[in-house]
Amino acid sequence: MRALHIRLQHLFPLGELTEQRPDLGFVTVPAAYLRPTLLHLRDREGYTHLVLLTAVDWLEEDLFQLTYLLSNRSTGCDIGLRVKFPRQAAHMESIHDLWPTAATYQRELREMFGIDFPGSPRLHEEFILEGWNDIPPYRRDFDTLKYARANYNDRPGRETHDPEQHMKQQLYPDGA
Amino acid sequence: MEQELKPELQIRKVKGPDGVEFEVEPLRDYYCEALPTVQHGAYIQIVEDFFNWARSHSLWILGFGTGCGAIEMRPLMTPRFDAYRYGIQWRPTPRQANLLVISGYLSVKTLKRAIRAYEQMQSPKYVVGLGSCTINGGMYWDSYNTIKRLDDYMPVDLYIVGCMPRPEALLAGFEDLKKLIRAGKAEGANQYAEKFDWYKSNQKRVIHDWDMPDYSW
Numbered sequence: 001m002r003a004l005h006i007r008l009q010h011l012f013p014l015g016e017l018t019e020q021r022p023d024l025g026f027v028t029v030p031a032a033y034l035r036p037t038l039l040h041l042r043d044r045e046g047y048t049h050l051v052l053l054t055a056v057d058w059l060e061e062d063l064f065q066l067t068y069l070l071s072n073r074s075t076g077c078d079i080g081l082r083v084k085f086p087r088q089a090a091h092m093e094s095i096h097d098l099w100p101t102a103a104t105y106q107r108e109l110r111e112m113f114g115i116d117f118p119g120s121p122r123l124h125e126e127f128i129l130e131g132w133n134d135i136p137p138y139r140r141d142f143d144t145l146k147y148a149r150a151n152y153n154d155r156p157g158r159e160t161h162d163p164e165q166h167m168k169q170q171l172y173p174d175g176a
Numbered sequence: 177m178e179q180e181l182k183p184e185l186q187i188r189k190v191k192g193p194d195g196v197e198f199e200v201e202p203l204r205d206y207y208c209e210a211l212p213t214v215q216h217g218a219y220i221q222i223v224e225d226f227f228n229w230a231r232s233h234s235l236w237i238l239g240f241g242t243g244c245g246a247i248e249m250r251p252l253m254t255p256r257f258d259a260y261r262y263g264i265q266w267r268p269t270p271r272q273a274n275l276l277v278i279s280g281y282l283s284v285k286t287l288k289r290a291i292r293a294y295e296q297m298q299s300p301k302y303v304v305g306l307g308s309c310t311i312n313g314g315m316y317w318d319s320y321n322t323i324k325r326l327d328d329y330m331p332v333d334l335y336i337v338g339c340m341p342r343p344e345a346l347l348a349g350f351e352d353l354k355k356l357i358r359a360g361k362a363e364g365a366n367q368y369a370e371k372f373d374w375y376k377s378n379q380k381r382v383i384h385d386w387d388m389p390d391y392s393w
Contacts, residue, residue, distance in 0.1 A: 129321065137321070144318055147320045148313075148318050148319060154317075154325075155311065157312075
């Protein structure tokens with residue numbers, strides 16, 4: 001993993017390597033260098049399998065982070081590429097032409113985070129939600145409790161207990 | 177806002193096998209426009225009691241699993257718990273079933289399908305809500321896409337509590353449902369017909385892309 005990181009650093013302006021396991025590492029890539037890095041990993045380094053493409057909402061830093069996790073099937077090594085970009089008018093280059101499966105991930109990210117991937121097939125079709133009429137629900141500024149209260153009726157009489165206190169009361173009612 | 181109908185529900189020209197072209201209006205031709213009506217009991221109470229006794233002994237469940245609770249139905253079908261000895265069996269289509277078990281949380285997307293399935297079942301029909309999710313939302317009480325009270329959207333005859341209820345609890349619940357039916361208290365289908373507008377307005381409040389007929393049977 002370290003050797004790979006050093007080889008990549010000669011080619012692309014990568015960030016530090018975070019090595020979680022000997023066979024799993026993460027590096028940060030500037031958005032402009034994402035595609036060449038992915039292509040290099042796929043065609044020259046044997047990372048042919050796109051395991052997943054997922055997003056993190058860094059609300060406080062006003063950033064979205066995409067993680068492209070690639071796997072090398074012959075060595076069993078995984079590398080994750082992290083890309084950060086601003087939340088306002090969030091958009092990222094589509095990679096559906098590198099891995100066709102990416103189109104499905106990108107559809108989901110468009111729906112759940114509102115990240116645009118121009119050119120990705122069927123991007124604006126509904127993926128999981130039907131008739132959604134609010135901001136994308138996986139964004140952290142979306143208040144899911146408020147939405148649930150406004151849309152779905154509560155049944156009166158629901159109680160909530162702190163598990164620790166409740167079990168203490170159940171097991172030791174006289175406070176012993 | 178009026179939602180545009182799905183392509184298969186829009187008026188279109190169809191060419192028959194004999195080469196004749198004709199117009200199809202799916203909402204009128206494939207669906208009945210008549211809304212559900214209240215079915216009155218038999219002319220004399222003892223006959224109605226006999227009917228109810230017979231109904232209680234043929235519970236045909238629609239094999240439609242909505243949440244994680246569907247996993248509790250599998251052991252009921254197999255020799256370990258064997259619900260068939262109680263006169264309960266599963267059917268693959270709503271047309272052949274009279275009991276809809278909502279087995280756990282119901283997302284808005286699934287609710288749409290559940291309503292269609294319920295409306296396609298024949299009266300008298302019963303609904304059992306299974307698990308705490310159908311009662312008050314359960315662990316999905318703050319979720320953006322699951323309903324919290326099933327009885328807002330369809331008439332529920334019986335709830336079985338638990339998260340999840342075990343197959344034994346389901347069997348006990350089915351026995352309770354039989355008692356309700358024999359007592360003539362499982363009148364969900366009539367309730368649905370009586371308060372149809374109320375149920376429809378509740379359903380349309382959460383299903384934002386209503387692109388189907390108001391009553392589909």
